[in-house]
Amino acid sequence: MTSTSPVPAAPDLAEGRRLLHEMLRLRRFEERCVELYSAARIRGFMHLYIGEEAVAVGAMASLRADDAAVTTYREHGHALAKGLSARSIMAEMFGRVEGCSRGHGGSMHLFDAERRFYGGNAIVAGGLPLAVGLALGDKLRGLDRVTACYFGEGAMAEGAFHESMNLAALWSLPVVFLCENNLYAMGTALTRSESQTDLALKAAAYEVTSWAVDGMDVLACRAASRRAVDIARAGGGPCFVEYRTYRFRAHSMYDPELYRSKEEVERWKQRDPIDALDRRLTEAGYLADGERAQMETEIAGEIDDAVAYAEEGTQEPVEDLTRYVLRRASS
Numbered sequence: 001m002t003s004t005s006p007v008p009a010a011p012d013l014a015e016g017r018r019l020l021h022e023m024l025r026l027r028r029f030e031e032r033c034v035e036l037y038s039a040a041r042i043r044g045f046m047h048l049y050i051g052e053e054a055v056a057v058g059a060m061a062s063l064r065a066d067d068a069a070v071t072t073y074r075e076h077g078h079a080l081a082k083g084l085s086a087r088s089i090m091a092e093m094f095g096r097v098e099g100c101s102r103g104h105g106g107s108m109h110l111f112d113a114e115r116r117f118y119g120g121n122a123i124v125a126g127g128l129p130l131a132v133g134l135a136l137g138d139k140l141r142g143l144d145r146v147t148a149c150y151f152g153e154g155a156m157a158e159g160a161f162h163e164s165m166n167l168a169a170l171w172s173l174p175v176v177f178l179c180e181n182n183l184y185a186m187g188t189a190l191t192r193s194e195s196q197t198d199l200a201l202k203a204a205a206y207e208v209t210s211w212a213v214d215g216m217d218v219l220a221c222r223a224a225s226r227r228a229v230d231i232a233r234a235g236g237g238p239c240f241v242e243y244r245t246y247r248f249r250a251h252s253m254y255d256p257e258l259y260r261s262k263e264e265v266e267r268w269k270q271r272d273p274i275d276a277l278d279r280r281l282t283e284a285g286y287l288a289d290g291e292r293a294q295m296e297t298e299i300a301g302e303i304d305d306a307v308a309y310a311e312e313g314t315q316e317p318v319e320d321l322t323r324y325v326l327r328r329a330s331s
């Protein structure tokens with residue numbers, strides 16, 4: 001069934017300050033990654049989340065530390081919001097042994113089992129069956145944990161999406177499907193790839209409680225996610241939330257962006273989730289003069305420290321290169 005998006009009766013503006021800080025952290029971390037990429041300190045594929053921060057931050061704010069998160073290759077922000085340190089993420093980006101995946105994964109494969117952050121997945125829709133399995137495990141063990149599964153709208157054209165929705169609903173599993181609809185899958189617009197562009201309706205076909213929310217409003221994102229997580233934790237089965245959002249940067253570091261106009265990008269930038277919250281907090285008197293600048297200084301310090309840590313990190317020894325590669329025993 002589809003239902004309407006919850007509007008918080010009285011938006012919690014006091015918590016808004018923490019959410020602003022967190023979104024700024026994600027934004028500045030990735031801006032630094034761009035600089036490091038240009039300087040060839042970070043190599044390989046890299047996908048930026050800039051513009052979409054309200055989704056990861058809003059949704060993660062409704063999870064408990066023992067809840068799980070599963071994400072995509074656009075996951076630096078989710079990893080930070082789930083509690084992985086900037087140091088361990090930056091070291092991973094540099095391919096260092098000190099990185100959260102021992103330098104084997106890089107940008108697309110951040111992972112931290114202790115914090116129940118199950119990747120980082122380069123395969124579109126690859127995280128969905130994994131999330132369903134994690135939720136099934138929790139249910140069988142009688143644990144009241146929830147699994148949050150983030151994915152792009154492009155994943156909804158994959159078979160794995162349909163199989164995952166079906167089993168999650170059939171077995172009433174505690175999983176929340178968080179669809180980051182940024183309108184494009186690489187260069188393919190949603191309207192060119194989906195017969196049904198009402199994504200909540202599509203999910204509802206599986207008897208999953210579904211609704212859509214403004215993905216540029218972090219308070220709305222938090223309220224929508226909290227509702228979904230509460231339903232799943234209380235045994236009400238899976239939920240699906242479509243976050244209407246937009247990425248301000250290219251799909252990856254190599255993308256001439258011929259599929260969308262500069263005007264469209266500019267229009268969405270006017271709705272920057274960080275500026276929007278800053279304005280809202282300032283107008284309501286929740287952000288004092290100089291408070292934003294203080295946040296910026298603190299965040300810059302954390303990122304400087306992470307970069308220094310990564311720079312000083314250890315290059316993986318050559319003999320470890322195949323250590324985690326499974327090989328069939330020779331006969």
Ligand SMILES: Cc1ncc(C[n+]2csc(CCOP(=O)(O)OP(=O)(O)O)c2C)c(N)n1
Nearest residue numbers: 074122123124152153154155182184185186
């Ligand atoms: C199974 C599979 N098919 C194709 C690709 C190539 N690919 C990488 S990203 C991407 C677009 C996915 O778009 P979406 O799910 O909307 O996420 P977004 O990049 O917009 O966050 C595609 C097709 C892939 N990684 N995996």
Ligand SMILES: [Mg+2]
Nearest residue numbers: 152153184185
């Ligand atoms: Mg997309």
